[in-house]
Amino acid sequence: MHRLATTLQAPFHWLGQTAMSWSFNAGGLALLTFQVLRNLLPWRWQFDGPETWRNLYRVGVKSFPIVVVTAVLVGAIMVIQSGLYIEQYGAYGLLGWGAGYSILREVGPILIGLMFSGRVGANNTAELGTMKVTDQVDALRALAIDPIGYLVMPRFIAMILMMFLLVVIGNFTALIGGAITSQVLLDVNMVLFFQSVIAYVLLDDLLHGLIKAVAFGFAIAIISCHFGLSTSGGAVGVGRAVNASVVGSAIAIFVLDYAITFASL
Amino acid sequence: MSASPDIPGRPTGREPSNFREFLSALGEPILYLTRTFRELIEMFGLTLYYMARGRTRWRAIFEQLHEVGNRSVIFVAVTLGFLGMILIYQAGYQAEQITGDLQLLGGLFLQLLLREFAPTITAMMIATRVATGMAAQIGSMVVTEQVDALQMCAAPPVDYLVVPRFIATTIMMIVLTIFAVLVSYSAGALTALFSFGLNVRTFIDLSFIGWFDLILCLSKALAYGMAVPIIACHAGLNVSGGSEGVGRATTNAVVNASLAVVILDFIITSLGYVALSLLPS
Numbered sequence: 001m002h003r004l005a006t007t008l009q010a011p012f013h014w015l016g017q018t019a020m021s022w023s024f025n026a027g028g029l030a031l032l033t034f035q036v037l038r039n040l041l042p043w044r045w046q047f048d049g050p051e052t053w054r055n056l057y058r059v060g061v062k063s064f065p066i067v068v069v070t071a072v073l074v075g076a077i078m079v080i081q082s083g084l085y086i087e088q089y090g091a092y093g094l095l096g097w098g099a100g101y102s103i104l105r106e107v108g109p110i111l112i113g114l115m116f117s118g119r120v121g122a123n124n125t126a127e128l129g130t131m132k133v134t135d136q137v138d139a140l141r142a143l144a145i146d147p148i149g150y151l152v153m154p155r156f157i158a159m160i161l162m163m164f165l166l167v168v169i170g171n172f173t174a175l176i177g178g179a180i181t182s183q184v185l186l187d188v189n190m191v192l193f194f195q196s197v198i199a200y201v202l203l204d205d206l207l208h209g210l211i212k213a214v215a216f217g218f219a220i221a222i223i224s225c226h227f228g229l230s231t232s233g234g235a236v237g238v239g240r241a242v243n244a245s246v247v248g249s250a251i252a253i254f255v256l257d258y259a260i261t262f263a264s265l
Numbered sequence: 266m267s268a269s270p271d272i273p274g275r276p277t278g279r280e281p282s283n284f285r286e287f288l289s290a291l292g293e294p295i296l297y298l299t300r301t302f303r304e305l306i307e308m309f310g311l312t313l314y315y316m317a318r319g320r321t322r323w324r325a326i327f328e329q330l331h332e333v334g335n336r337s338v339i340f341v342a343v344t345l346g347f348l349g350m351i352l353i354y355q356a357g358y359q360a361e362q363i364t365g366d367l368q369l370l371g372g373l374f375l376q377l378l379l380r381e382f383a384p385t386i387t388a389m390m391i392a393t394r395v396a397t398g399m400a401a402q403i404g405s406m407v408v409t410e411q412v413d414a415l416q417m418c419a420a421p422p423v424d425y426l427v428v429p430r431f432i433a434t435t436i437m438m439i440v441l442t443i444f445a446v447l448v449s450y451s452a453g454a455l456t457a458l459f460s461f462g463l464n465v466r467t468f469i470d471l472s473f474i475g476w477f478d479l480i481l482c483l484s485k486a487l488a489y490g491m492a493v494p495i496i497a498c499h500a501g502l503n504v505s506g507g508s509e510g511v512g513r514a515t516t517n518a519v520v521n522a523s524l525a526v527v528i529l530d531f532i533i534t535s536l537g538y539v540a541l542s543l544l545p546s
Contacts, residue, residue: 066520066524069524069527070523070524070527073527073528073530073531074527076531076535077381077530077531077534080534080535080538081377081380081381081534083538084538084541085373101359105355106351106352106355111389111527114389114393114523115520115523115524117393118392118393118516118519118520118523119516119519119520122397122515122516122519122520123512123513123516125512126509126511126512126513126515126516127512129512130508130509130512133508134508185535185538234405234508235404235405235408235409235507235508235511236401236402236405238401238508238511238512238515239397239398239400239401239402239404239405239511239512239515240401242397242401242512242515242516243394243397243398243401243515246393246394246397246519247340247393247394249393250340250344250389250390250393250394251340251343251344254343254344254347254348254351255343255347257347257351258347258350258351258354261351261354261355262354265354265355265358
């Protein structure tokens with residue numbers, strides 16, 4: 001009898017637990033966004049300078065190789081994929097447009113964003129989570145150092161700035177990767193490829209991708225800091241927090257991408 | 266690559282020179298990469314060996330199938346659904362501007378989805394959700410010395426921990442890729458209907474896809490499904506240094522798994538292109 005009652009309760013228990021954790025995370029994210037934006041106000045401008053420089057280095061320079069490798073391969077793949085259609089119709093002059101348009105607008109920001117969330121976001125959550133479970137965040141509070149100004153703000157600024165710069169570099173290297181592929185694999189002259197990019201790819205496409213990059217950087221920063229700072233439960237908890245952080249970032253990337261695409265066309 | 270842990274400089278016994286430092290900065294990532302690659306190959310071989318020789322643990326495999334498959338369904342549906350909506354929105358807008366002809370939209374979208382986006386983005390999603398989970402779980406088992414305990418009980422960790430995850434992820438990657446195609450295509454069809462007024466019957470157009478696209482899609486899914494669990498379990502089993510090590514391992518797992526997906530994508534796509542140009546059409 002007792003067992004039956006427990007079995008019947010299980011779905012409700014699960015539902016309630018899920019609802020609680022969703023509202024906890026939604027509230028936490030909103031609160032953190034509010035606190036970060038408040039710290040950005042000119043008369044409350046407050047963040048740790050040296051810590052910001054350190055984060056800019058760690059976030060940007062250390063993600064550089066992986067972003068370059070991803071971007072070159074993505075450019076190559078896009079050229080091969082659009083090359084199949086281009087060959088069908090013999091429109092070689094459009095190859096640069098096809099690859100450039102899709103890289104600059106969609107594929108570049110999404111894939112670099114996913115890589116960035118895996119490399120930087122996960123790392124950030126793991127770091128903050130470890131600090132949280134070893135009570136270092138409480139120690140900061142005890143020393144009257146604001147965790148938002150000291151831990152979150154430098155990461156927030158570094159992630160947004162570096163996501164923007166990495167997408168700029170990524171777009172550029174992706175186009176180079178695409179040009180090399182078109183020369184080697186498709187026998188389309190590199191010069192023709194770049195001429196087509198310059199002729200048909202507009203400033204709009206580039207700006208569209210860069211707006212996305214800033215939005216993704218914002219989302220990854222807030223989500224990874226929130227899940228890091230709300231970690232509990234030792235080493236297992238850190239792993240769970242990292243998992244939740246990358247899952248949340250991936251969903252945020254796709255939802256934001258849809259919203260920006262929808263709003264700008 | 267960037268996943269390399271910060272290796273402290275070795276004591277050399279001599280005064281370090283600039284040239285020596287330059288060489289070590291150049292060589293350490295290369296050594297790290299080759300070592301990791303060799304270990305991954307070794308683990309892949311061991312996994313296949315235990316799969317062929319050992320007994321099958323159905324219970325563990327079903328647990329992993331549930332963990333990898335069922336619990337990723339919503340996540341994959343949300344992300345791939347949005348991807349379908351985004352791609353159709355962009356492509357439809359361009360087609361409307363340039364030719365005003367939306368007849369080909371559905372057919373070409375299905376082809377591109379099968380060849381590229383469905384397997385690759387699904388694998389990236391599995392790499393973020395499942396690979397971090399696996400690395401964290403196995404990593405905390407290593408930190409709390411449960412893996413050593415397993416080894417004491419004559420249960421090799423690769424046989425006991427890696428094989429069920431490998432089998433489950435390989436199966437589920439293929440299943441989820443097919444699911445992703447369906448979700449993404451339906452989301453695209455709805456977007457085409459509501460944004461451009463394109464009839465769903467016109468949108469569903471199977472005339473562009475052939476055996477080639479299906480084989481490319483499934484072989485990509487198979488390759489990713491085998492690579493992701495090996496990389497995640499390798500990262501988990503090589504954890505050292507307590508709770509910080511677990512965090513580093515999860516980061517390594519997601520970065521290396523995503524990178525492996527992109528590299529495999531490039532290799533298989535180029536092979537497919539070469540095969541297609543050799544085939545008589």
